[in-house]
Amino acid sequence: MTPALEIDHLSKSFGAAEAVKDLSLSIEAGEIFGLLGPNGAGKSTTINMISGVCRIGQGAVRVFGYDTVRQYRLTRRLVGVMHQEIVTDHFFTIDLALKIHSGYYGVADDRIWRQLLIERLGLGPHLHKSMHKLSGGLKRRFMVAKALVHKPRLLILDEPTAGVDVELRRTLWQFVREINESGTTVLLTTHYLEEAEQMCGRIAIMNDGRLVALERTEELLSRIDGRSLLLYLETPLDRVPDPLVTWNGQLEQDGRRLRLCLPGETAVGEVLQCLAQLQLPIRDLERPRPGLEEVFLQLTGLNLNNNQGGSL
Numbered sequence: 001m002t003p004a005l006e007i008d009h010l011s012k013s014f015g016a017a018e019a020v021k022d023l024s025l026s027i028e029a030g031e032i033f034g035l036l037g038p039n040g041a042g043k044s045t046t047i048n049m050i051s052g053v054c055r056i057g058q059g060a061v062r063v064f065g066y067d068t069v070r071q072y073r074l075t076r077r078l079v080g081v082m083h084q085e086i087v088t089d090h091f092f093t094i095d096l097a098l099k100i101h102s103g104y105y106g107v108a109d110d111r112i113w114r115q116l117l118i119e120r121l122g123l124g125p126h127l128h129k130s131m132h133k134l135s136g137g138l139k140r141r142f143m144v145a146k147a148l149v150h151k152p153r154l155l156i157l158d159e160p161t162a163g164v165d166v167e168l169r170r171t172l173w174q175f176v177r178e179i180n181e182s183g184t185t186v187l188l189t190t191h192y193l194e195e196a197e198q199m200c201g202r203i204a205i206m207n208d209g210r211l212v213a214l215e216r217t218e219e220l221l222s223r224i225d226g227r228s229l230l231l232y233l234e235t236p237l238d239r240v241p242d243p244l245v246t247w248n249g250q251l252e253q254d255g256r257r258l259r260l261c262l263p264g265e266t267a268v269g270e271v272l273q274c275l276a277q278l279q280l281p282i283r284d285l286e287r288p289r290p291g292l293e294e295v296f297l298q299l300t301g302l303n304l305n306n307n308q309g310g311s312l
Contacts, residue, residue, distance in 0.1 A: 002065040004029040004154050004185035005050070010059035012045050019045040020057070021209040027202075029064070029153075032176070032186040034200035034217075036193075036296065042209040043189045044084055047158050051081045063154060077105040080152030082143045084159040084189075088131035094118075094142055095127040102150035110151070117145040120175050122168075137164045144172065148179070155179070156187045161195065173199060193292040197221075203292070205299055212299050220295050228288050229271060231258040234281040241278050247271065 005027040012020040020042040027033045037043050048054040050061050052072055061068040063075040089097060098118070102109050118124050121141040126134065134142065140160065147155060157176070161169045173195065180186050190196055196203055196217075203220055205213040213220060229247075236255030248261040258280075262271065268287075275282065 001029055003027060003062075004031070004064060005187065006060075006062040006065075007046070007050070008060045008062070010046065010049060010056065010061065012042075012049060012054070012057035018209050020049070023059070023206070023209075023211055025204055025211060025214055027185060027187060029185050030180070030183065031202060032180050032188065032200050034196040034203040035187060035189045035206065036196055036203060036292070037189075037206035040208070041206040043206055044158055046206075047081065047083070047156055047187075047189070051079055051156065052076055053083075073106070077107065077150065078152055079154045079156060080147035080150065081156045082140075082147040082158060082160055084162070086136065086139050086143065088134075088139055088142065090130055090132045093128050093130055094123055094134075097131075097142070098145060098149055101146050105150045107150040113151065114149055117148055120171075121145050122171070137168050140164055141168065141172075152184070154185045154187065158189050159191065160188075161190065161192060169195075193296070197292050205296060207299065213295070217292075220292065227262045229260040229262060229268070230286040230288060231260070231275070231280065231282050232256065232284040232286070233258060234283045237280075241280070243274055243278065 003026045007023055007025050010020055010023040011018070023042070023046060035043050035046070045054065049056050050063075050068065052068060052075075056069065063078050066075050066078070068075045092100075098114055099109055118127065121144060123138070123141055123145060126138055131139065131142075140163075144157075144160060147157075155176075160172060164172075176186060176188075176199070188196065188199060200217055202214070202216050204211055205220075233256050237251060237258065238255060240249035240251060240258065244258070244260060247266070250259045250261075251257070252259055260271065262268070
């Protein structure tokens with residue numbers, strides 16, 4: 001089967017700054033694929049090259065087998081993009097903008113499909129408002145609808161839930177799952193790691209313009225070298241007991257929680273025996289499930305959740 005997206009040795013520089021460096025990856029039709037990385041990793045520049053917003057420096061991009069430079073009219077019709085930056089036309093209402101937008105791609109307006117987008121994204125009560133009267137969350141709902149109104153086969157969502165409320169986030173992801181099940185391939189970038197973990201079958205991680213990992217989500221999680229053990233204490237501690245320094249003991253929540261980081265070869269029984277000898281006032285303990293943030297930290301040394309702004 002022809003991949004939905006093929007990126008072949010893609011590079012892009014802005015003056016002396018290299019934003020994307022020899023990037024190659026392939027996304028299969030029907031996937032929900034995650035592209036992660038800190039600010040400046042090159043994610044948005046990559047998306048802009050895929051969608052034709054900026055020129056390709058070197059390399060090639062193919063959408064369902066069609067070259068995005070030589071066959072740009074066709075490939076742009078096959079792709080719908082919600083960009084990270086909020087871009088709207090203040091002269092149009094939501095209703096008018098959605099009615100005419102599919103025509104930009106040479107696609108006839110499908111009233112039934114358009115009404116479905118309006119209903120599912122909660123835009124109905126706001127159809128006759130101009131863009132400058134919309135909240136940030138409503139603008140993002142509109143941008144999702146605009147990206148989908150011409151029925152693209154590949155949907156690209158660049159930070160779609162940045163700054164939106166929990167209800168909209170939940171509604172959006174349910175809708176994305178539904179359109180994916182109906183055959184639309186999805187490429188997602190997000191700083192919310194739990195979203196990528198829940199939504200994506202495969203994940204690529206970029207750092208400093210390069211691809212540093214590309215695996216199935218569960219395989220990425222299995223790469224974590226260590227495990228955490230959380231101890232909830234009846235009475236707070238003012239320092240970590242000396243025997244627990246070996247396991248990088250850290251006090252949290254004003255001394256009422258103690259976090260231990262266990263290397264992969266450490267037996268939990270050994271730790272429990274040490275704790276019993278120390279007679280700590282333990283109320284409860286927890287072994288949290290490792291997540292993508294730990295993988296990201298190991299691969300890049302950066303904390304993705306602390307990089308909430310835009311990216312190259």
